Amino acid sequence: MKLVALEIPDDPALLPGWLEGHLVNTDLAALVAELEAVHGEQPDNLSLTDVLRDRRDAVLTRGLASLPAEGLKSLLRNPRLLLELQELILTEGGPCWLNGAAEAAGKQDDLERVWNRLSDPLQQTSRAAVLPVAPPSRRVVPLARWIATFAAAAAIVLGVGVFLVERRRGGDQGATAVAASGWGWNRPGALADDLPPGVYLDRLADAAGEWFKKRPDDPIALARRIGEFRQGCSVLILSPHKPLSAQDRAWLVEKCRAWAAQLDAHLAALEGGASAATVRDDADATINKLIEALRDRAKALA
Amino acid sequence: MAAIVNETTRSDEELAAEIARRDASERAFRAARDAFEVLYRRHAPLLLAFLSSRVHASDRDDLHQDIWQRVWASLPAQFQGGNFRAWLHQIARNAIIDLGRKKRPAHLGDLRTLVDGRPDQARSLRLEQERKEALERCLKALKSELAALVRARLGGDSYTDICGRLGIRPEQAHKLFHQAKAQLKTCVEGALG
Numbered sequence: 189m190k191l192v193a194l195e196i197p198d199d200p201a202l203l204p205g206w207l208e209g210h211l212v213n214t215d216l217a218a219l220v221a222e223l224e225a226v227h228g229e230q231p232d233n234l235s236l237t238d239v240l241r242d243r244r245d246a247v248l249t250r251g252l253a254s255l256p257a258e259g260l261k262s263l264l265r266n267p268r269l270l271l272e273l274q275e276l277i278l279t280e281g282g283p284c285w286l287n288g289a290a291e292a293a294g295k296q297d298d299l300e301r302v303w304n305r306l307s308d309p310l311q312q313t314s315r316a317a318v319l320p321v322a323p324p325s326r327r328v329v330p331l332a333r334w335i336a337t338f339a340a341a342a343a344i345v346l347g348v349g350v351f352l353v354e355r356r357r358g359g360d361q362g363a364t365a366v367a368a369s370g371w372g373w374n375r376p377g378a379l380a381d382d383l384p385p386g387v388y389l390d391r392l393a394d395a396a397g398e399w400f401k402k403r404p405d406d407p408i409a410l411a412r413r414i415g416e417f418r419q420g421c422s423v424l425i426l427s428p429h430k431p432l433s434a435q436d437r438a439w440l441v442e443k444c445r446a447w448a449a450q451l452d453a454h455l456a457a458l459e460g461g462a463s464a465a466t467v468r469d470d471a472d473a474t475i476n477k478l479i480e481a482l483r484d485r486a487k488a489l490a
Numbered sequence: 491m492a493a494i495v496n497e498t499t500r501s502d503e504e505l506a507a508e509i510a511r512r513d514a515s516e517r518a519f520r521a522a523r524d525a526f527e528v529l530y531r532r533h534a535p536l537l538l539a540f541l542s543s544r545v546h547a548s549d550r551d552d553l554h555q556d557i558w559q560r561v562w563a564s565l566p567a568q569f570q571g572g573n574f575r576a577w578l579h580q581i582a583r584n585a586i587i588d589l590g591r592k593k594r595p596a597h598l599g600d601l602r603t604l605v606d607g608r609p610d611q612a613r614s615l616r617l618e619q620e621r622k623e624a625l626e627r628c629l630k631a632l633k634s635e636l637a638a639l640v641r642a643r644l645g646g647d648s649y650t651d652i653c654g655r656l657g658i659r660p661e662q663a664h665k666l667f668h669q670a671k672a673q674l675k676t677c678v679e680g681a682l683g
Contacts, residue, residue, distance in 0.1 A: 189679045191625065193644050194671045198664070200648045212535065214542035221618030225625035226644045261646035271543060278540045279579045289535035299534050302554045306530070310523050310562075390664055483668060490661040 190400040193222035198387075198394060202377065203260055204252035211274050212289035214296070215401065223267035234262055236272045247273075249282040291370070295402060295416075297409045372398045373420030381430040388431040389440075389486035392424070393479045400472070407464045414455050414471055421448035436489070443481060450474045502574035505529050510566040526562060533578060534558070540579075544586055549593075557585050620682060628677035636670040643667055 192215055197206050210219050239255075239262045240247055246254035255263075263269055277285045293299045372378065378395040380388070399417055404410040424444045429437045451474065458467045500508075505525040512522030537557065541550055560581050569577055629637050635656075642652045649663050656663070 189675070189682060191671070191675055191678060194640075194674065196644060196646075198649065200646070203646060212539045214539060214547075216539065216543040217618045218621060220543070221622035222625055223644060225622045226629065226641055257646070264644060264646045274540060274543060275579070278536050278582075279573070279575045281536065286532065286536060289539055290531075293535035293538055298538055298551065298554075302534070302551055302558070303527075303530060305551075305555050306558055306562075307527070310526070384661075386661060387664060390668070487665060490665060 190403075191222055192219045192401070193226065195394070195397055195401070198391060199377075199380075200257065204255070207260065207263065207270075208252050208285075208288055209292065209401075211270065211277060212285060213292045213401075214298075216270060216274060220267040220270055223264060223270075227265045227267070230266055230268060232262065232266055234266050234269065236269050236276070239263060239266070239269060240273075248277065248280050249284070251284050251288075295409070295412065296404065297406045371401070372396060372417060373423050374416065379423070379427055379429070381428075383431050384489075385431045385433070385436060386486040386488075386490035388429070389436075389482045389489065393482035393486065395420075396475055396479050396482065399475045404468070405464055407458055407467075410464045410468055410471075411455060411458055414451055414458070414467075417471075417475070418448060418451040418455070421445075421451065436485070439485065443478065447474060447478045500525075500528070502529065502532070503571060506565060506569055506571075506574050509562070510569070512566070529561075529574070530558060533575065537578065537582060540582065541586075545589060549589060553585055553589055557582050560585065621678070624678045624681035625674065627681060628674050631677060632670060632673060636666055636673070639663065639666050640670050640674070 192210070195206075197203060210216050237244075239259050241259075243254050243256075243259065252260065263273070370376070372395045373392065375395060375398070378391070380391065383391065396417075399413070402409075402413055404413055421444050425441055425448070429440060432440065451471065454467050454471045454474065457470070458464065505528055508525035509522045509529075512519045534554070538550075538554060541554055541557075545553055557578075561578065564581075629640065632640070638656070639652065642655070647655075649660050652658075653660050653663050658666075
């Protein structure tokens with residue numbers, strides 16, 4: 189059970205991106221319900237027009253960063269407007285929204301699953317006016333499973349490679365280098381180097397919590413998700429962690445290595461035939477433990 | 491496939507026109523199939539997000555498939571040009587309404603939302619009603635200081651604003667928020683089993 193709203197980022201600069209992520213993802217209803225539990229139903233009685241004002245076109249073209257902080261707060265306090273905004277984005281959102289949705293959907297199998305169901309009859313049908321209905325819930329073929337597993341492993345190699353290249357190019361900017369995948373510890377800005385050590389570790393714990401934003405049931409999607417998290421471990425192991433003392437850095441790197449090994453084991457179990465539900469539970473436990481360890485250390489440093 | 495996925499040169503309307511010409515020849519039919527895939531790759535992600543906040547997860551794939559089948563089937567006769575996305579959205583809303591009728595044929599609440607044309611929000615809110623009620627109860631059980639902090643953070647207030655208002659240090663605010671998160675999570679998990 190994950191409470192989506194409580195994962196709101198500490199840094200106000202990350203709030204637009206966080207909200208955008210939920211608008212183009214599959215968990216907006218949960219976020220809206222949670223925000224309504226906190227603020228009530230339409231406490232300010234605002235319309236979406238009231239909130240967007242003269243920024244409507246800018247929001248549709250460039251995203252929520254175009255909205256002043258007060259506008260973002262109004263969306264959070266009047267969460268049903270998020271549903272209206274999502275509907276507006278569906279019909280009028282510009283390329284930034286289309287790309288954001290494609291990126292979010294690319295991390296799940298939903299689109300491919302439905303496309304497979306649509307396209308197979310189309311390939312077999314010649315000039316038919318009505319698309320035949322494919323049987324529901326067809327499973328992915330083994331070849332696709334192999335490709336996706338390979339892709340997850342390749343993503344680790346590629347992501348770490350990109351990270352290392354960026355570090356080499358950026359010199360001191362290693363802490364803010366961006367790896368291929370954009371969530372958790374791979375997200376740009378996740379390793380901000382201008383924070384007190386306790387807050388820095390708390391931010392790392394927040395970023396790790398993004399694991400729970402997606403709950404893949406499918407082994408392929410789960411393998412990819414674990415692979416992406418594992419890639420984030422490499423980013424942590426290889427980063428300078430400027431806010432931390434040498435002792436804390438050593439502690440963090442040692443912990444990261446242990447977490448990385450556990451994630452590798454989860455991936456191996458999945459590839460060895462363990463059920464996705466079991467492996468996901470095991471990965472949840474690993475990640476909960478690492479979040480707890482980061483929080484504990486953060487408290488000690490506060 | 492890569493060429494199809496990455497195609498950005500043709501507009502939605504041009505692709506729709508390609509699909510509408512599918513009966514002209516075998517070659518036209520193949521071109522229509524490719525155009526359909528481009529439209530799907532372009533617009534299915536946002537449509538999926540839209541559906542996810544309006545129908546239960548167990549209905550989502552079938553409904554999504556149904557919408558694109560309706561697009562393929564009715565586009566030649568019913569799409570008259572103009573904004574393809576608005577047309578797709580209308581098909582999606584009709585499909586959601588049809589699903590609502592199938593699921594709850596005699597439910598007055600549904601009918602009310604259907605006639606005023608806004609079924610989506612009501613469905614979204616029903617989807618997560620249990621979650622909402624559980625969180626409401628758990629928030630009431632929190633200490634007032636923690637509940638105030640949660641409300642402020644989830645209202646978009648920064649730690650700087652909150653600390654100034656509550657007269658606490660940032661480290662303390664962070665700690666209290668994480669404490670509140672842990673308590674709420676445990677409480678909601680307990681409530682929802």
